[in-house]
Amino acid sequence: MRTSNTHKLRAYSLLAHGKVDKISDSTYRVWSQTEEGKHYIVVREGLEWKCECPNFVFNHVACKHIHAVEQIRLNEQAVSPSEEEGENLCKEIESPESVCKFCGSENIVKRGYRTTQNGKVQRFFCNDCKRKFIVDEGFERMKATPETVTIALDLYFKGISMRAIVDHIKQFYGVEVSHVAI
Secondary structure, eight states: OOOOHHHHHHHHHHHHTTOEEEEETTEEEEEOSSSTTOEEEEEEETTEEEEOSHHHHHHOOOOHHHHHHHHHHHHHHOOOOOHHHHHHHHHHSOOGGGSOTTTOOSOEEEEEEEEETTEEEEEEEETTTOOEEEOOOSOTTOSSOHHHHHHHHHHHHTTOOHHHHHHHHHHHHOOOOOTTTO
16 A cells, blocks of 8 residues: 555644544544535554545555554553653652752752743843853754754654655644754
8 A cells, every 4th residue: 555745744644633533443533624614534444444524446556545544553562661761750850940050050940031032032141150041942042943943853753754754744733944944
């Protein structure tokens, strides 16, 4: 069965808009993106998924509805860490605003905000080295919003081509970027 990046991108859009309903373990209802009130039933028969949409019936390709259901199934099967491991992770990670990033002192206070393109960011002042700083969240000198960057990374690691990612970001988020920037 053939697959298409376009179908995968549209499947992510279906998921983002909550257009997939689970009926049973092997049956899902996926609402149409174009026709209000219309839906398609996706059913698992053996090891394959089958959809009643025209794309699947006539072309025998994995349609966007099947991709959306497969993604939901993957999310359901994802294993989360046990509660004990989660507690240990929280204990190991130190709050980034508890120490000065220049001298390592814990003698810091909040000192206003810094306005950036992405909004206000808390500014801190170290009483020992007398320097101001902000906590770096990993997106400091990026022109794009953190949401756009994470969406691009998510799509990239899901195997979507660079140009398809650019097309997706432009269509759904109104942000124009180059495939080279991705």
